Amino acid sequence: MTPAARTQAAIELLDRIIAAARDQGAAADTLIARWFAERRYAGSKDRRAVRELVYDAIRLCGERPESGRAAMLALVKQQPDIADTFDGSPYGPASIAPDEATATAGHAPGWLIKKLRASDIGIDEQAALLGRAPLDIRVNRLKATRDEIESELPGAEPLAFAPDALRLPHDTKVDQLPAHAAGLLEVQDSGSQLVTLAAGARAGQHVVDLCAGGGGKTLALAALMANQGSILACDIDRGRLQRLPDRAARAGVTIAETRLLNPNREAEQLGDQEARADVVFVDAPCSGTGTWRRNPEARWRLSHQRLDKLVATQRHIMGLAAHLVRPGGALVYVVCSVLDDEGAGQVAAFLNAFPGWTAETPAPGAGRPRGAGLRLTPLADSTDGFFVAKIMRPW
């Protein structure tokens, strides 16, 4: 592909990503993969170059742009060399007109910037939320030690604050490693590992992982429990939950059982779990503001209404979770968001609604206290952004 054709490809892809963000369609990564699957003529260098242009433009534009071309013109202001590729050639974009509309640069839509500021996420933190995410893995302590895996992977760096975490060079093809196929490691952000550690789950305990999804944190919990005890992994999403048994088998985890929940019938379906769990782990659905490094277009999807709906769902799930915790047990609440509405505010509301419950500040070696919990951010901790709180049920 010529440089002009690459710019045109990026513009077309951005158009699709903008439409999908508006209509709650597929994620940017999926759209990019589909686009190239239909265009086999594009080589690996073309793919990399187009992808880079697309993500640079997404990161640059805080508000959802009017069009892919407007987004790319905003990028031209930052990277003037790209202007030459608007050459009107057969596969390239038309020349730039003097007064063409250009998207505005920024970290997020205005209403969201206000929310971030109100949550003490200043401009440097906002910029870091849009940086490039590192590649972290969790060594599965059921099958290997971190030292063993570190010695096998050139460039792997152990992280001081997460005992099973290694940071790998960006271009490591983790899914092609024999150690990955053998279940010795999983790709998992070190922040994700830390919030799981904060649950303090121990061997022999009964844990309910109420929003288990595909089981990323279920497997980490099982490893911390030395695969002893029991984990009930629940979710309302059949597709995600279905992935868990195979992943568990690969990781040598035998203590996890799955249960598919029906929205709004969860309480009835969890009746047998009433007041039984030592730990109920709630990795709640959230806005994902802490994971913009991986999905920067997520900020174009969010709206006031969507955030309000998420906050209501989180509250509903916390209420369900509270009934499953045994006296003296813990409800561990996690979101990959840095917004107080979903983090500190949510826990304050819970403590108000459930008298006698008390928050313990988890001390996993990173993060800073935020309200009754702990917050991790990309700038301060070099992890994804997370909020975690450990709330104890009275005896």
Ligand SMILES: C[S@@+](CC[C@H](N)C(=O)[O-])C[C@H]1O[C@@H](n2cnc3c(N)ncnc32)[C@H](O)[C@@H]1O
């Ligand atoms: C942040 S994701 C969980 C990720 C997962 N714990 C992991 O580590 O891979 C949140 C999950 O909550 C689930 N969810 C949404 N509403 C729910 C509900 N009412 N009850 C249980 N799970 C729910 C979603 O399907 C989604 O899989």
